[in-house]
Amino acid sequence: MPSSQKIIVIGAGIIGASIAWHLARRGASVTVIAKKPGGEATPNSFAWINASWGNPEFYFRFRSHAMTEWKRLAEELPGLPLNWCGGLCWDLPPDQLEAYASEHGGWGYGVRRVAQEESAVIEPGITELPDLALHIAEEGAVEPVAAARLMLADAFRYGTTFLQAVEVERLLIENGRIVGIETSNGRLSADHVILAAGAGTSGLAASVGVDVPLETPPGLIVHSRPYTPLLNGLVIAPELHMRQTAEGRIIAGSDFGGSDPGDEPQKVADTLFAKVKAMLRDADGLELDFFTVGYRPTPKDGFPIIGPSDAVAGLYLTVMHSGITLAPLVGQLAADEVLGERRDSLLAPFRLSRFSAA
Structure with a gap:
């Protein structure tokens, strides 16, 4: 009513x-x-949908509930640009990575330990992969x-x-x-x-x-021009988090919140984008289109x-x-x-x- x-x-x-x-x-x-x-x-925004590391259990549960609500929303709103692409993560020292896998896995998060060979199957476009990473198939992204x-x-x-x-x-x-x-x-x-x-x-x-x-810390994210598919899902690597959007853009920050733009944001963007290209195979033609600086309401x-x-x-x-x-x-x-x-x-x-x- x-x-x-x-x-x-x-x-x-x-x-x-x-x-x-x-x-x-x-x-x-x-x-x-x-x-x-x-x-x-x-x-x-980097637009990562997750209940990942760094959160106490009460907040993990809340975020997990929200992930389920994205599925409900997609059913009620056809055409929602949502992709449950999964994420490959190794952005922690090995002992902390293991602690995260044990803790969140115990809470019911779908964390799976994968060796380098399997990581290469999941993300064949990455040039250097660790001996051990974590794969969470239930994570995703949305075009916000x-x-x-x-x-x-x-x-x-x-x-x-x-x-x-x-x-x-x-x-x-x-x-x-x-x-x-x-x-x-x-x-x-x-x-x-x-x-x-x-x-x-x-x-x-x-x-x-x-x-x-x-607090409103700034976060710089680089956006490439649309390009052929190079990534299958989210890549959460040390000091470089990236994904490929629905239109083919690689977007990346030094973490999911973006990089500190400092006093020379263009220089920061150029350095960050060079790291993106170095981590991707067959990316010679990948070009930086623009960067954004967002102020994260925290x-x-x-x-x-x-x-x-x-x-x-x-x-x-x-x-x-x-x-x-x-x-x-x-x-x-x-x-x-x-x-x-x-x-x-x-x-x-x-x-x-x-x-x-x-």
Whole structure:
């Protein structure tokens, strides 16, 4: 049944698009406001879907759940540019690689140890492979801007409004509750405002006195011109993470978050791309097309911030660096919470209130 509540989603990257789509499918009255479809951080993402190393078990479980939700989303949204290509990883010292395999394998992740000969079968285009790597067949990638645009287009079909190239200046509250936003085009009223604005989240939340502890480190990723297939899946090698997109571009960073661009980003990009070519067979004709520098919205403890503000009723926060992996799950849970005005226990570790309790 359609909701009479007016909901504004600020941001049209992968998170904002997912939230808007899940709300629209539930019959909600939604307005999306952003500079452009696809957002700011999303186009600069490596777009790896995973529940990989470096996470405690509670976050691993959450990310694994999100991976399953990508499969659900693909069934509900035909044409989603999603590829379960698998990943070959050796970006850890041998003892840490083994510890990761044992830990995550024990949690149910499909980690498989592969010797050099099998790695060469999995990725024959790589020039130098280690004696031992890990292969995770269930990992994948998505073309993030195309996915966000597809979700937005379907949300529009359900009646969602999109205001493009509109700047949100501040949030508006009365008696401790959100009543709307002030934009460069004037005031818009709302019962709920969902912040999916990435690096812009802290400033907007601060306009109503809500502190969102956020860091925005830059990440440089190189993008080749489209080329013949050189990679079968994700390659997570020491100081070089790369994959080949659906249109044939090799994209790479010194890790999945991108390289530090420093003061000379073009020089960093050229050096990084030289490493890409050196690692790939038959890549003599591979050319650098462009590089991007994205600012990764990362809460200070590294984990997502998802949920309603305790200080301002009607304000809902969604900010995280793992936006690509988490998008379909966050979209569904955020829609459930906003429309049902209830709190989901699955999101308990990710509330903003954890910072004030620390």
